[in-house]
Amino acid sequence: MATDMVVPIFRGEGRISYERRPRPTVDASDDVVVQVEACGICGTDLNILSVPPAHKATPGIIIGHEGVGIVAEVGSGVSGLQPGDRVVIANRLTCGRCAYCRRGLDNQCTDYQTIGTTLDGAFAPYLRAPARALWKIAPSVPRDDAALFEPLACAVGSVKRVPFQVGDNVAIIGAGPMGMLFALLYRALGAGAVFLVDIAPYRLDFALAMGMEAALDAARVDVPAEVKRLTGLGADIVVDAVGNQVGQAVKLARRGGQVILFGLRPHDNPPVNQYTITRYDLTVHGTFVGLHPFAQTIQLLESGRVRPSVLVTHRLPLADLERGVELMRSQQAMKVLIDLSL
Numbered sequence: 001m002a003t004d005m006v007v008p009i010f011r012g013e014g015r016i017s018y019e020r021r022p023r024p025t026v027d028a029s030d031d032v033v034v035q036v037e038a039c040g041i042c043g044t045d046l047n048i049l050s051v052p053p054a055h056k057a058t059p060g061i062i063i064g065h066e067g068v069g070i071v072a073e074v075g076s077g078v079s080g081l082q083p084g085d086r087v088v089i090a091n092r093l094t095c096g097r098c099a100y101c102r103r104g105l106d107n108q109c110t111d112y113q114t115i116g117t118t119l120d121g122a123f124a125p126y127l128r129a130p131a132r133a134l135w136k137i138a139p140s141v142p143r144d145d146a147a148l149f150e151p152l153a154c155a156v157g158s159v160k161r162v163p164f165q166v167g168d169n170v171a172i173i174g175a176g177p178m179g180m181l182f183a184l185l186y187r188a189l190g191a192g193a194v195f196l197v198d199i200a201p202y203r204l205d206f207a208l209a210m211g212m213e214a215a216l217d218a219a220r221v222d223v224p225a226e227v228k229r230l231t232g233l234g235a236d237i238v239v240d241a242v243g244n245q246v247g248q249a250v251k252l253a254r255r256g257g258q259v260i261l262f263g264l265r266p267h268d269n270p271p272v273n274q275y276t277i278t279r280y281d282l283t284v285h286g287t288f289v290g291l292h293p294f295a296q297t298i299q300l301l302e303s304g305r306v307r308p309s310v311l312v313t314h315r316l317p318l319a320d321l322e323r324g325v326e327l328m329r330s331q332q333a334m335k336v337l338i339d340l341s342l
């Protein structure tokens with residue numbers, strides 16, 4: 001087996017350079033080496049590679065956190081995983097010791113590392129990760145469904161915090177991969193109508209092709225009026241998958257409805273009509289990456305009831321990572337996977 005691999009190294013300022021690196025080996029007793037099968041390109045990767053960056057990453061590392069692969073080697077202290085097992089990555093390594101971890105709020109850990117932003121990630125033939133970052137998944141789950149485990153887990157974690165009733169109408173602002181994962185989840189949960197809102201024609205067409213009840217072009221239609229016309233009262237649940245749409249989101253909710261804030265735009269400060277929230281009894285949920293969503297997400301993928309691979313529009317070799325990033329950035333792709341078998 002070759003002991004070197006050629007991998008894309010993040011060099012800062014939106015740059016990637018392909019360099020030769022030694023294949024990772026087991027260093028610590030809880031290390032696992034994974035042969036990567038595929039890794040999705042995430043909005044976070046686009047943010048890391050934009051200039052100026054909209055998400056931090058440590059120059060010199062390999063990015064990529066939406067990976068699935070096969071265990072190649074395990075350290076002496078690893079139990080529950082062995083060579084040949086199929087695994088997916090839960091990329092945030094929380095400390096387990098800070099005040100938030102000790103309260104069970106692991107998504108608020110103040111001392112975490114992340115595979116693919118501060119530690120080497122999965123845009124590589126091999127990845128080394130501590131065993132606690134890896135979740136075993138049945139080999140029967142198609143590879144491309146398993147590759148979407150991490151973004152799906154974020155949506156699962158968000159959805160599970162918000163009371164939902166079968167038949168609820170759901171309006172989702174942002175029809176990119178995250179918005180579409182929310183749509184697939186809510187449909188699987190038994191939602192009534194599911195509406196997507198976006199301004200990119202490619203995404204609106206995609207949402208309709210997936211069978212969603214409506215895809216509203218925010219550049220052309222009065223979205224609150226249209227949602228009201230379609231639902232009578234407004235949406236029972238509104239999801240902002242963009243990160244700066246809270247003002248619009250509260251206008252789409254019916255009285256007594258719920259708004260889920262999921263997207264992250266750290267530099268935006270959108271105005272919101274507080275009166276609407278108070279007067280119409282809206283509940284606004286801030287939901288960040290999900291709190292312990294992983295076991296349920298594995299079970300969901302293993303059930304086959306949600307197949308996130310329907311969002312995969314492109315599969316590219318590792319050498320084409322930058323082309324994949326461009327495809328997603330230009331919104332001419334839904335989800336792009338780096339396929340390590342190509």
Ligand SMILES: [Zn+2]
Binds near residue numbers: 043044065066150151
């Ligand atoms: Zn991601």
Ligand SMILES: [Zn+2]
Binds near residue numbers: 094097099100108
């Ligand atoms: Zn912590």
